[in-house]
Amino acid sequence: MPASLPSSLPRLQPDAPSNNLPRLLLLSPPMEDKCPKPIRCKAAVCRAAGEPLAVEEVVVDPPKAHELRIKIVCTSLCHSDVTFWRMKDFPGVFPRIFGHEAFGVVESIGEQVEGFAAGDAVVPTFLAQCSECADCRSSRSNVCSKYRFAVRPGMPRDGTTRFRDGDGNPIHHLFGVSSFSEYTVVDVTQVVKVDPAVPPATACLLSCGATTGVGAAWKLAKVEPGSSVAIFGLGAVGLAVAEGARICGASKIIGVDLNPDKEELGKKFGVTHFINPKELGEKTVSQVIIEMTDGGADYCFECIGLAALMNDAFQSSRAGWGKTIILGVEMHGAPLTISSLEILHGKCVMGSLFGGVKPKQDIPILADKYLNKELELDKFITHEVGLKDINTAFDLLLQGKSLRCTIWMDK
Numbered sequence: 001m002p003a004s005l006p007s008s009l010p011r012l013q014p015d016a017p018s019n020n021l022p023r024l025l026l027l028s029p030p031m032e033d034k035c036p037k038p039i040r041c042k043a044a045v046c047r048a049a050g051e052p053l054a055v056e057e058v059v060v061d062p063p064k065a066h067e068l069r070i071k072i073v074c075t076s077l078c079h080s081d082v083t084f085w086r087m088k089d090f091p092g093v094f095p096r097i098f099g100h101e102a103f104g105v106v107e108s109i110g111e112q113v114e115g116f117a118a119g120d121a122v123v124p125t126f127l128a129q130c131s132e133c134a135d136c137r138s139s140r141s142n143v144c145s146k147y148r149f150a151v152r153p154g155m156p157r158d159g160t161t162r163f164r165d166g167d168g169n170p171i172h173h174l175f176g177v178s179s180f181s182e183y184t185v186v187d188v189t190q191v192v193k194v195d196p197a198v199p200p201a202t203a204c205l206l207s208c209g210a211t212t213g214v215g216a217a218w219k220l221a222k223v224e225p226g227s228s229v230a231i232f233g234l235g236a237v238g239l240a241v242a243e244g245a246r247i248c249g250a251s252k253i254i255g256v257d258l259n260p261d262k263e264e265l266g267k268k269f270g271v272t273h274f275i276n277p278k279e280l281g282e283k284t285v286s287q288v289i290i291e292m293t294d295g296g297a298d299y300c301f302e303c304i305g306l307a308a309l310m311n312d313a314f315q316s317s318r319a320g321w322g323k324t325i326i327l328g329v330e331m332h333g334a335p336l337t338i339s340s341l342e343i344l345h346g347k348c349v350m351g352s353l354f355g356g357v358k359p360k361q362d363i364p365i366l367a368d369k370y371l372n373k374e375l376e377l378d379k380f381i382t383h384e385v386g387l388k389d390i391n392t393a394f395d396l397l398l399q400g401k402s403l404r405c406t407i408w409m410d411k
Helices: 079-086 200-205 209-220 236-248 262-267 285-292 307-316 340-344 359-371 387-398
Strands: 039-045 054-060 067-076 101-109 121-124 183-187 191-193 228-232 252-256 273-275 299-302 323-326 348-351 381-386 404-408
Touching: 039 387, 054 183, 054 387, 067 121, 067 200, 079 387, 101 200, 121 200, 191 359, 200 209, 200 381, 200 404, 209 236, 209 299, 209 359, 228 236, 228 307, 236 252, 236 262, 236 299, 252 262, 252 285, 262 273, 273 285, 285 307, 299 307, 307 323, 381 387, 387 404
Parallel strands: 228 252, 228 299, 252 273, 299 323, 323 348, 381 404
Antiparallel strands: 039 054, 067 101, 067 183, 067 404, 101 121, 121 191
């Protein structure tokens, strides 16, 4: 058993509650430290699959080469966190610090880090962008082939952890981010600078969910003005697709969901028509969409993760040029089976990881769209809690009561 860590390690106290970024930049002594030391702080740790998270004191090691240590200002809960929280078998490993959608301020940097300095406002991302590999240099891909996305228990370069508990035992990472902690260490390829004018809770959304949905419509599908769009599943990502389709100028945005409450909610995000499959009688969803769009939707997005819905989306797309974009990971591992004849008739299926967005290139563009009031993001935030109440965020999401719950470190 490792020896207990010395109590002499600095314990960084959270700042007074504030949403004002300029005040956050006044974090002085630790941020100017040229030789960063381990930091004691609070983190929400999960020690077994499906169990409530426990807020406890952890030690966050200094950043190594190509890494940054970030003071997390706020984070939020994504369905992907819930998926791995429930997972009993690998890559579900414990103890682990979840969280990958966040906003923070750079506290210190490791060797060979360029383009960042202590005090920078940043968002971490689960997807890397090295800007050097063939995929990062190409406009055809957003999946870095040098540091390819994988669900690792440690950091992407050396596989080791930067977290330890009070007894010195390692705590695993999630997606190389682990933002349910007052401080975290992230690889430089997974950190993006953002305009400090973007409010922290809003910038947090750009880290994952909102960017995934908006990007799928804007960057990947390239939705055209006047086109028709069908979205299967109006959760946070599906509604973000609707928002992306709205700013792209789609004239008909059809939302498909079993929850009748999503009809009114969808209108706030640009949904013009709503379909509840339970209310269609003898007709199928695809039949109704084909009738509504005079031949099928130009773009169909599956945002749930069910093979049957993926097939429904494909059936609902227009012959000749219809695109079906898959954003959901099939939750049961079932294969997708589609007609080769319909493929021959011009339909296509596209996979979407992070909405086709290149993090370092495109997140700043989305931040500018928000500041210019083109992109509406604040409506995604439905609840706020402090770190000590993080399990409430899980309850709200599991009960279908929240889109995004902001978790403040200093609240």
